[in-house]
Amino acid sequence: MSRERPPVPEKLPAPAIDSHTHLDACGVETPAELSTVLARAEAAGIERVVTVADDLAAARWAAEASTWDDRVFAAVAIHPTRTKDFGDADRSEVERLVQRERVVAVGETGLDYYWDYSPPEAQQEAFRWHIDLAKRIGKPLMIHDREAHDDVLRILEEEGAPDTVVFHCFSGDAEMARRCADAGYVLSFAGTVTFRNAKALHEAARLVPSEQYLVETDAPFLTPHPFRGRPNEPYCAAYTVRGLAELRGESLDEVANAVRTNAERVFRLPSVTSS
Numbered sequence: 001m002s003r004e005r006p007p008v009p010e011k012l013p014a015p016a017i018d019s020h021t022h023l024d025a026c027g028v029e030t031p032a033e034l035s036t037v038l039a040r041a042e043a044a045g046i047e048r049v050v051t052v053a054d055d056l057a058a059a060r061w062a063a064e065a066s067t068w069d070d071r072v073f074a075a076v077a078i079h080p081t082r083t084k085d086f087g088d089a090d091r092s093e094v095e096r097l098v099q100r101e102r103v104v105a106v107g108e109t110g111l112d113y114y115w116d117y118s119p120p121e122a123q124q125e126a127f128r129w130h131i132d133l134a135k136r137i138g139k140p141l142m143i144h145d146r147e148a149h150d151d152v153l154r155i156l157e158e159e160g161a162p163d164t165v166v167f168h169c170f171s172g173d174a175e176m177a178r179r180c181a182d183a184g185y186v187l188s189f190a191g192t193v194t195f196r197n198a199k200a201l202h203e204a205a206r207l208v209p210s211e212q213y214l215v216e217t218d219a220p221f222l223t224p225h226p227f228r229g230r231p232n233e234p235y236c237a238a239y240t241v242r243g244l245a246e247l248r249g250e251s252l253d254e255v256a257n258a259v260r261t262n263a264e265r266v267f268r269l270p271s272v273t274s275s
Contacts, residue, residue, distance in 0.1 A: 012045030107142020
């Protein structure tokens with residue numbers, strides 16, 4: 001399998017946003033390396049990104065990296081698989097970081113029953129804490145949900161969801177998508193929505209209202225078809241925008257504009273007019 005990056009695709013007809021990436025895991029360490037990655041993204045029409053943390057070291061890095069370039073914003077939280085020893089000191093630091101100006105969401109938090117790194121009880125306790133934090137701070141909640149749909153929805157209902165909830169890398173079927181859409185949640189589609197065998201996800205993507213979806217890379221993972229398995233990067237979100245437009249039977253311009261304007265609304269980003 002090739003480990004070369006996919007080619008940078010033709011620029012989208014309207015600027016779009018990668019709503020969930022991990023720039024540190026993509027190998028970015030310095031402002032110069034960040035500029036290089038963002039230049040590739042901009043060449044494909046992906047003009048801004050949200051880089052997301054999954055532990056405290058990543059949270060510190062994301063919050064700092066968001067100050068290096070106006071095209072970068074951050075989200076901070078503790079990933080559910082890392083909640084086994086989530087203590088008071090960790091909570092205090094997450095709460096401090098999430099209040100920084102360019103940190104636009106609490107995430108990624110939620111539940112992951114695929115991996116066995118943290119017991120469900122610890123994950124659920126941490127998830128409830130992050131829900132409360134998002135409500136107290138007044139920022140969107142960015143959810144990681146892997147093989148835990150029912151518990152995620154149940155806990156959101158029990159705790160009372162924040163005003164804005166984003167299901168990162170949405171992995172549910174049409175029924176799950178309807179439940180989320182009816183609740184007002186936003187579904188963020190990664191490269192998985194372009195996979196040929198993801199029939200249930202294709203159905204979900206077709207029925208989501210146009211004001212309730214985002215596109216993300218989750219880079220360096222989940223590279224879109226036909227480059228599955230190769231290194232992912234924010235510019236590859238342009239492939240997913242194209243795949244989503246094809247699935248929904250909508251124009252590329254229409255989907256790119258929806259991706260951008262939805263992200264601007266959800267994360268309260270400065271509005272950029274389509275060129």
